[in-house]
Amino acid sequence: MDSSINIVPYSDTYAAAFRSLNEEWISRYFKMEEMDRISLYHPKEYILDKGGYIGVALLNDEAVGVCALIPSYKEEYDFELAKMGVSPKAQGKGIGKLLGLHIIEKAKALGAKKLYLESNRILKPALSLYEKLGFKEIVGATSPYERSDIQMELTLSSS
Numbered sequence: 001m002d003s004s005i006n007i008v009p010y011s012d013t014y015a016a017a018f019r020s021l022n023e024e025w026i027s028r029y030f031k032m033e034e035m036d037r038i039s040l041y042h043p044k045e046y047i048l049d050k051g052g053y054i055g056v057a058l059l060n061d062e063a064v065g066v067c068a069l070i071p072s073y074k075e076e077y078d079f080e081l082a083k084m085g086v087s088p089k090a091q092g093k094g095i096g097k098l099l100g101l102h103i104i105e106k107a108k109a110l111g112a113k114k115l116y117l118e119s120n121r122i123l124k125p126a127l128s129l130y131e132k133l134g135f136k137e138i139v140g141a142t143s144p145y146e147r148s149d150i151q152m153e154l155t156l157s158s159s
Helices: 012-029 034-041 043-048 095-109 124-132
Strands: 005-009 053-059 062-071 079-086 114-119 150-155
Touching (some): 012 034, 012 043, 012 062, 012 079, 034 043, 034 079, 043 062, 053 095, 062 095, 079 095, 124 150
Antiparallel strands (some): 005 053, 114 150
């Protein structure tokens, strides 16, 4: 892994990067949905002000990856791991894994016991990453996203 990669907390400086890194992958594989627009255009109100967190991966001081921890609307989970995007020019450098590990550690620091995420089976590299991070498929789960055809969960240890 590249030592020039840093993960920093979101600030308004990274608003455009948070939006564009997510819009890039969503538009490539799917279509933007209303829930995307709300969270990507209003991350402070939708994510941060509700107790969430956004990590930004910097490669040589350029934002090349993002991932959010959104307080869950599902009562059996504390947070949703969401809006993970890595720039195509920075893929293959382990940035997604670093972001995932960072977000999991942040969730533990916030006292979370259980995380979930929503994805799509065509995103094989993402699903492989989530499995490596310890997420397991939730059978029979439903989603507000049209594109979501798989949900996964992770029970956090207290260590």
